[in-house]
Amino acid sequence: MKAAAIAVFFCVAPAGTAVAALTHPQPLFPYHAEYGRLSLHSDRPFDAGRANQILADVERRLSRSSLNDDNAHRIFIISSEWRRRALLLWNAGAAGVNYYPLTRNVFLARANIDRDRVMTSTGEPKSPPRTLGYYAAHEIAHTLIKEQLTPLQQLKLPRWINEGLADDIGFGDDADIEGLIQRLQAGDPDLDPARSGYYDRYRLLVGYVMKHRGWVPGGLIASCMPQSEAEGELAADRGRVR
Ligand SMILES: [Zn+2]
Structure with missing residues (x-):
């Protein structure tokens, strides 16, 4: 044909x-x-x-x-x-x-x-x-x-966890958490998924939350943590650093 x-x-x-x-x-x-x-x-x-x-x-x-x-x-x-x-x-x-x-x-x-x-x-x-x-x-x-999830759970999985973990696997190396935080604080547009189309911000949040809470990827997926909660944890930590 x-x-x-x-x-x-x-x-x-x-x-x-x-x-x-x-x-x-x-x-x-x-x-x-x-x-x-x-x-x-x-x-x-x-x-x-x-x-x-x-x-x-x-x-x-x-x-x-x-x-x-x-x-x-x-x-x-x-x-x-x-x-x-x-x-x-x-x-x-x-x-x-x-x-x-x-x-x-x-x-x-x-x-x-x-x-x-x-x-x-x-x-x-x-x-x-x-x-x-x-x-x-x-x-x-x-x-x-x-x-890791049922079809219903898949629909409820927050975008930042889905894209952040996929990017973490995609990059194939350990995320440079401190480097990503510095780029976020400097206003790097790549850290804004809506502007850049990149998932660096989600990768930062995923890496930060798993390290901060001692979670493995399966634990993060099961948590279904809202992005606002992850952003809050990162912001509070940055406040302590300052
Ligand atoms: Zn994706």
Whole structure:
């Protein structure tokens, strides 16, 4: 089927077909690589050696977390516009999408496997440390987080915990809490998720609260702590520092 015909098919397809496209999208992605339980699928050819390096990097990031599982996770790299609209649905502007519990498949748009980069909407490569490996690990991390919860609990999980923990796993290193606090105090716009689109503020709050309370990620998820309470703890501590 030609691309245009497939695009029309998706527009008129019943809901069950759309769900099948998200749970079993492999026929739409003819190029793939595997690394243990992880696999990378693309609608464009890519360098197999580079893909293996990226998957090894994603595995390293996931393995650092106590939330890591033994399940298979598939990463789908979308290049064509019609696939992006058909598979990202209402998230068409996002760099990455996770549909768990519907599927463990995660979808990334505008990514260049050979360069280990995700592109902006204007085609510029996003800067390290936000590499393709970071974005893939971040999206899979949402699955690891939600596996801890029932579907109802998943809906109630505060955004700062969900995105903060996903970013903590995605970055693959220990958060520099003091450095993030200094950037927050200096008014760094990256610490404002609404302005920057980055989750550095949530990563700071997650790292701070777990360290302050002696919690592991599972304890933080179970707490469902409101963001206002976490912000209050951090503000009180900063007051003592001054
Ligand atoms: Zn996220």
